[in-house]
């Protein structure tokens with residue numbers, strides 16, 4: 565439990581998400597007035613030298629290779645899990661049982677079974693005042709938050725149809741080296757869990773409806789790649805040895821939502837030319853909204869109550885003092901990929917200080933995991949309609 569006005573943090577993971585979350589810990593306290601001051605106490609990785617280098621580069625006071633020892637320490641209040649999915653359940657459950665608040669990257673886990681155990685542990689810990697949150701950071705892109713606000717206020721009427729396509733192209737080069745994200749044992753799934761999870765969460769968040777049934781397909785385009793030689797990720801060099809890709813490269817599925825709307829989802833890392841495009845369109849009985857992560861400071865809004873001769877999509881620049889999280893820059897100055905991680909941290913710190921249940925919760929993470937699982941089961945059965953359960 566937090567006993568001082570500081571929030572002493574242990575971060576597990578030194579990669580892409582470790583860097584993104586570290587940035588939030590460094591920056592958020594300088595822009596938001598937080599009730600607790602995060603302290604970047606220790607970062608944990610597998611390799612001692614690389615973890616020490618990450619600590620120095622990212623701003624952590626200490627480096628460790630032993631997450632169990634770190635979780636046992638009295639001077640840690642929050643454990644932030646940014647490691648590959650196969651480690652989420654074990655670390656999160658141990659941290660919650662040790663009385664630490666937990667922030668865990670999405671998708672919550674690699675399997676529904678793991679996610680359920682995590683959600684159970686989070687509920688038990690909540691009874692003792694311990695908070696947990698899953699990092700669906702895009703909920704806190706101001707334009708996406710505004711989309712939710714407009715839809716939930718009834719501004720597009722009854723939601724009938726949603727379309728969400730998360731398109732990237734970083735795997736297009738078939739000689740790009742293997743990363744842990746292409747290994748089912750480490751990542752759980754491919755595009756489906758890595759970016760399809762964001763598409764599902766975003767549609768559910770905006771519409772307030774959950775996906776209840778799905779019919780899906782999965783495809784792996786490149787089944788073998790060079791193993792990683794030196795360096796990390798796709799910027800690393802390829803070795804002469806080859807490895808097998810065991811996850812989906814692309815996923816596409818339709819879904820029925822709890823409020824009666826229908827939805828379609830696409831997730832791919834092979835959409836040549838699309839860099840980080842999460843396009844979401846929500847159509848209602850008297851309006852529509854369109855969001856595109858590649859233009860993340862804008863929201864398109866079609867208001868069917870406008871005069872007939874003046875109807876059309878208006879482009880709102882979500883950079884104004886009236887908009888969510890507007891503390892960064894003067895009017896009109898936009899935000900980037902990294903800012904939602906600060907917004908997520910801000911909200912979590914307030915929840916911890918004020919004793920509120922954070923959102924999205926581990927139960928929300930479990931529900932998204934169940935959608936992903938239903939897509940995999942549907943695809944295995946050749947796109948049979950499959951309930952999310």
Ligand code: SOE
Pocket residue numbers: 581699701758759762
């Ligand atoms: C984090 O929110 C994340 O989903 C990463 O895990 C993905 O790999 C990235 O492409 C988008 O952001």
